Amino acid sequence: MASTSMSRPQAPSQRAKWHQRLNDPKVLAVLLISPAMLFFFIWNVIPVLWLVGLSFYRYSPKFGRPPSFIGIGNYEDLFFDFSAWESLSRTFIWVLLSVGIETVLGIILGILFWGSDKLPGRRLALTLLFTPMLLTPVSVGAFYQYIYEPTFGILNYFLSFFGTNIDFLGNRNWAFASVLAVDVWMWTPFMILITLAALGSVPKAELEAAAIDRLPWLQRFWHIILPRSKFILMLGVLLRTIESFKTMDLIHLMTQGGPGNATDLIAISLYRTAFDSLQMGESATLALILLLTAIAFTSIYLYILNLSKREQEIAL
Amino acid sequence: MKAKTSWRTKAYYGVLWLVALLFFLPVLWIILSSFKDLNGILARPPQFIFTPSLANYRELFSIPEMVRDLRNSVIISISALFIALVVAYLAAYSFSRFRPAGTDLFMFLLLSIRMVPAAAVVVPVFLMYTAFGWKGTWGGVILYYAMFSIPFSVWILKGFIDGVSPKFDETALVNGGSRWHVITKVILPQVRPGLIAAFIFNLIFVWNEFLFNFIVSSASTETIPVLLATNLYSDGGLNWTFMTSLTTLYMIPPIVFIFFFQRYLLVGMTFGTVRGEV
Numbered sequence: 001m002a003s004t005s006m007s008r009p010q011a012p013s014q015r016a017k018w019h020q021r022l023n024d025p026k027v028l029a030v031l032l033i034s035p036a037m038l039f040f041f042i043w044n045v046i047p048v049l050w051l052v053g054l055s056f057y058r059y060s061p062k063f064g065r066p067p068s069f070i071g072i073g074n075y076e077d078l079f080f081d082f083s084a085w086e087s088l089s090r091t092f093i094w095v096l097l098s099v100g101i102e103t104v105l106g107i108i109l110g111i112l113f114w115g116s117d118k119l120p121g122r123r124l125a126l127t128l129l130f131t132p133m134l135l136t137p138v139s140v141g142a143f144y145q146y147i148y149e150p151t152f153g154i155l156n157y158f159l160s161f162f163g164t165n166i167d168f169l170g171n172r173n174w175a176f177a178s179v180l181a182v183d184v185w186m187w188t189p190f191m192i193l194i195t196l197a198a199l200g201s202v203p204k205a206e207l208e209a210a211a212i213d214r215l216p217w218l219q220r221f222w223h224i225i226l227p228r229s230k231f232i233l234m235l236g237v238l239l240r241t242i243e244s245f246k247t248m249d250l251i252h253l254m255t256q257g258g259p260g261n262a263t264d265l266i267a268i269s270l271y272r273t274a275f276d277s278l279q280m281g282e283s284a285t286l287a288l289i290l291l292l293t294a295i296a297f298t299s300i301y302l303y304i305l306n307l308s309k310r311e312q313e314i315a316l
Numbered sequence: 317m318k319a320k321t322s323w324r325t326k327a328y329y330g331v332l333w334l335v336a337l338l339f340f341l342p343v344l345w346i347i348l349s350s351f352k353d354l355n356g357i358l359a360r361p362p363q364f365i366f367t368p369s370l371a372n373y374r375e376l377f378s379i380p381e382m383v384r385d386l387r388n389s390v391i392i393s394i395s396a397l398f399i400a401l402v403v404a405y406l407a408a409y410s411f412s413r414f415r416p417a418g419t420d421l422f423m424f425l426l427l428s429i430r431m432v433p434a435a436a437v438v439v440p441v442f443l444m445y446t447a448f449g450w451k452g453t454w455g456g457v458i459l460y461y462a463m464f465s466i467p468f469s470v471w472i473l474k475g476f477i478d479g480v481s482p483k484f485d486e487t488a489l490v491n492g493g494s495r496w497h498v499i500t501k502v503i504l505p506q507v508r509p510g511l512i513a514a515f516i517f518n519l520i521f522v523w524n525e526f527l528f529n530f531i532v533s534s535a536s537t538e539t540i541p542v543l544l545a546t547n548l549y550s551d552g553g554l555n556w557t558f559m560t561s562l563t564t565l566y567m568i569p570p571i572v573f574i575f576f577f578q579r580y581l582l583v584g585m586t587f588g589t590v591r592g593e594v
Contacts, residue, residue: 029414036407043463047440128340134570136524138541139563246433270435287436298428
């Protein structure tokens with residue numbers, strides 16, 4: 001009885017206290033972040049811990065046996081696994097070639113599109129140009145099988161004029177280049193987009209001055225355009241590097257990493273180890289290594305992002 | 317100056333259109349093929365002129381899973397995006413205005429989530445979902461995609477909120493408005509472009525996502541990319557009519573979106589880290 005009579009006058013003041021607490025920036029800051037934190041914890045912290053744990057076990061759900069602890073066995077296996085090193089080096093070649101070609105092509109075409117402000121139907125033209133990078137990789141993988149088809153594919157139809165026929169995806173020597181070509185087709189538009197954005201940050205006055213001085217184009221590019229646009233270009237190249245390192249759906253649909261292992265990149269190896277041969281422990285080890293690589297890439301990315309921000313502040 | 321819009325400019329514009337069309341050509345070929353019958357698709361030499369028919373599309377919608385998966389794609393994308401935007405907006409506001417300790421670290425971790433190869437993420441998530449019994453549940457699928465969309469949304473929204481002067485917050489607070497009022501009525505309308513960009517681009521990412529749905533979903537929560545990948549082969553070969561018509565149908569929303577929201581393309585494709593217009 002006493003408690004009810006006590007609590008009654010207290011209720012409003014408690015509510016006021018709550019209200020005050022909510023307006024306290026420190027409490028509110030945490031409160032507003034907490035849903036995002038919760039998501040982060042459940043879907044990232046738990047799985048990563050799981051991954052770390054699992055990487056010390058031998059576990060395959062196929063046999064229904066409980067996981068057995070093998071210490072750093074998986075790491076040792078991976079280290080001495082020739083095919084893992086092979087697919088890792090193939091991935092590096094893949095990243096180097098795809099990002100390299102896309103960057104060069106993207107910069108050239110980006111500069112070409114620089115003066116397109118008054119292009120009739122510009123919006124439609126850019127939509128068509130940027131379409132490749134917005135398609136489902138699964139679709140792209142599927143429809144290039146049709147274009148690359150050896151008997152009735154359109155590409156081989158054109159080749160037949162020269163009297164040859166190439167099984168683009170089925171031939172060991174051609175598969176890698178053919179898949180690479182699709183990636184270049186899909187992502188060059190991204191580098192064009194990045195180049196256009198980078199060119200937008202080059203001051204008009206300096207360009208006009210260079211035009212009056214009749215500076216040769218190559219020098220204009222090297223001394224005026226590049227210094228001003230290098231940060232955005234670098235960010236674009238890094239994003240492409242990260243994405244290229246991750247390539248999986250596209251190749252999985254077209255060649256499943258074959259023929260043989262001609263197009264077997266690291267992400268595809270990981271997928272195969274995990275879901276085709278169901279070796280969860282080994283795949284967890286590989287996943288963990290890829291995770292650390294991604295974090296390293298991200299820190300380089302942010303480092304450059306901060307550099308570019310600092311430079312902008314100085315410029316202002 | 318007018319006279320200068322001469323053949324040189326015209327030729328230049330012609331080249332630009334040619335480049336754009338060249339990139340679109342493979343897509344155009346698939347779209348055209350989707351209106352051919354099987355004989356037309358397999359014809360050699362390829363048919364460039366033919367009588368278009370909608371038969372492939374009729375057949376496509378006669379597949380019982382088709383309507384279900386299309387509906388799933390829409391429901392999953394929209395609801396995941398809605399949850400992600402609410403969660404991300406609140407967090408972005410806090411990061412921008414209060415800068416609690418560890419803001420930079422958390423923003424960094426958020427961005428790295430999106431940089432990890434999908435296969436590396438899916439392995440532990442697969443195990444976790446199996447253990448918790450979340451595999452194939454609506455909640456499991458939708459919340460995963462919400463998580464997938466949060467990092468980018470936080471990055472882009474924080475950028476936009478940083479661009480709104482804190483004076484707006486202060487004025488509203490001094491005039492007796494609550495924080496909640498500031499968050500929902502003062503700042504929210506001013507970051508609408510950020511919300512649109514985050515919505516469109518996460519929508520495209522979720523719409524196109526394949527691996528997670530393939531591994532962790534059940535039949536009832538399956539989306540179109542999975543349907544496409546799993547039904548691609550039939551009778552010992554590729555099902556060409558199915559592939560061309562479904563691919564054409566599924567690419568319409570992203571293409572329409574970039575046509576109308578082209579100015580968000582840059583911020584969208586760089587996870588909100590590079591700002592600017594093209």
